[in-house]
Structures are given as C-alpha cells and as structure tokens.
Amino acid sequence: MSTTYLPLPEEKPKYVQRMFARISARYDLMNRLMTGGLDRRWRRLVVELCELPPGGTLLDVATGTGDIAYEALRAHPHARAVGVDLTWEMMAVGRRKDPRGTLPFIQGDALALPFADNSFDAACSGFMMRNVADIAQAFAEQRRVVRPGGRVVCLEISQPPPSLWRPVFHFYFFHVVPLIGGVVGRARDAYTYLPHSTLPFPDADTLADIMRQVGLKDVYYRRLLFGSVAIHVGRVAD
Numbered sequence: 001m002s003t004t005y006l007p008l009p010e011e012k013p014k015y016v017q018r019m020f021a022r023i024s025a026r027y028d029l030m031n032r033l034m035t036g037g038l039d040r041r042w043r044r045l046v047v048e049l050c051e052l053p054p055g056g057t058l059l060d061v062a063t064g065t066g067d068i069a070y071e072a073l074r075a076h077p078h079a080r081a082v083g084v085d086l087t088w089e090m091m092a093v094g095r096r097k098d099p100r101g102t103l104p105f106i107q108g109d110a111l112a113l114p115f116a117d118n119s120f121d122a123a124c125s126g127f128m129m130r131n132v133a134d135i136a137q138a139f140a141e142q143r144r145v146v147r148p149g150g151r152v153v154c155l156e157i158s159q160p161p162p163s164l165w166r167p168v169f170h171f172y173f174f175h176v177v178p179l180i181g182g183v184v185g186r187a188r189d190a191y192t193y194l195p196h197s198t199l200p201f202p203d204a205d206t207l208a209d210i211m212r213q214v215g216l217k218d219v220y221y222r223r224l225l226f227g228s229v230a231i232h233v234g235r236v237a238d
C-alpha cells in the first residue's frame, strides 16, 4: 500500500487537476458504481445541512461535475448555486447536464476563492479536502465567503472507527475500487490514488478541530456508512 505515489503538497494542484481531467468522462458513473448509488443520498444530506434560507445562495467548492450544486437547485428551486473547481474538464461534463445553464461554473482554486467576503449563505465541498494542499486554508476561505450565521459543510471519506466493518471496507477500498477503476473508469492509477489519499487525511475529530481553529462555530459531524464517510458542519460566527 505504501508504495503508491502521493504528490507532495506543492505538486498537488497540478497532479489533481491532470488526474480529474483524465477521469472526467467516467467520473459520475464510477461514483454510482463505487458507492452503489449512496453518493446521491450523501449529497442530498449535504444540501440539507447547508440550511439554505428561501432563495439563498450556495457555493459548491470543487464542484466537479456539479452534482451537489444541482441537487441544491432541485431541493430549493428558488436558490442560486455556483460551482467552482480547478478542472475545466470536470465542469464541462457538469455543464452538459443542464443545457439551460442554471448552474454557473467558474474555474478557481479552493485555497483562494474568487469571491468577495460574505457572498454566500452557505458553502460546501464534496470529496475535495483530501485533494487540497492546505485543509485549514480551504476551510478559512469558505468561512470568509459565507455570511455570518451561514454554514460550511464538508463531505469526505473518513477512517472508520475500529469494528468488523473496517477490514471489509479497507479490502473493498484498496483492492476492489482500483479494479473497478481500471475496468470501468479506465484509470486504475487514479482509483489507486483515491484510497491512498485517505491515509494521511485527518480523522473526523481532527478535521472538526481544524474547522474550529479557523474560527468556525458549533462544529459537529455525522458519520455515514459505518464511519467510512463523514459530513462536517460548522457555522460562521455572527
């Protein structure tokens, strides 16, 4: 497991961008297959936990193909959502999902968001934090662009607590996912990077501490799929 290449922090943006550009065409299909469709339920929950007010605005950071932002527009037809991501190719797939263009896609870096302070009612990210070079900076940027009282919500893979499930999950994640990624996603290396990128990633409590350190309040998290996935929520101070 330890021989898999993981980029250094300074290499991450280019590495991650190239990788997601390569897998963009099959990204959604792979998500559905790897999670048995559960990813849709998790994205719905993210939107719920954003607690958007009527007609509110949501920033979906590292939107990829836009699935969280589109879910927000489905759940709140009067809301406005914006997707920002490093990788054009992912957003191009997302843009084709709605020819009416209800979701603006903007190229930008989660570590230096191209938006003014207090621009949104909530910000969220799905499966991004493992991929950024500076997790605290990513949360600090989301806190900055969300208005006081708004929510910052993070969906990410997590280390399941010790249980009978953990070895089953590890086997699936480290051995089966790269196989599916090779056959269906045609990118075994990208789907080998995926499980390995979780190894240096902070556990759920540590991630919650990072959110508190950047000034987010009332931080809590919900574990999903026996703790293999977690959704963290924080509030921007009034």
Ligand SMILES: C[S@@+](CC[C@H](N)C(=O)[O-])C[C@H]1O[C@@H](n2cnc3c(N)ncnc32)[C@H](O)[C@@H]1O
Binding pocket: 013, 016, 017, 020, 061, 062, 063, 064, 065, 066, 067, 068, 084, 085, 086, 087, 090, 108, 109, 110, 111, 125, 126, 127, 128, 131, 132, 133
């Ligand atoms: C696993 S995909 C998640 C996409 C989407 N949020 C979802 O839930 O399916 C990770 C995305 O993060 C983006 N990403 C990684 N680092 C980023 C950064 N520093 N700034 C913006 N986007 C970034 C990648 O381009 C990729 O589209």
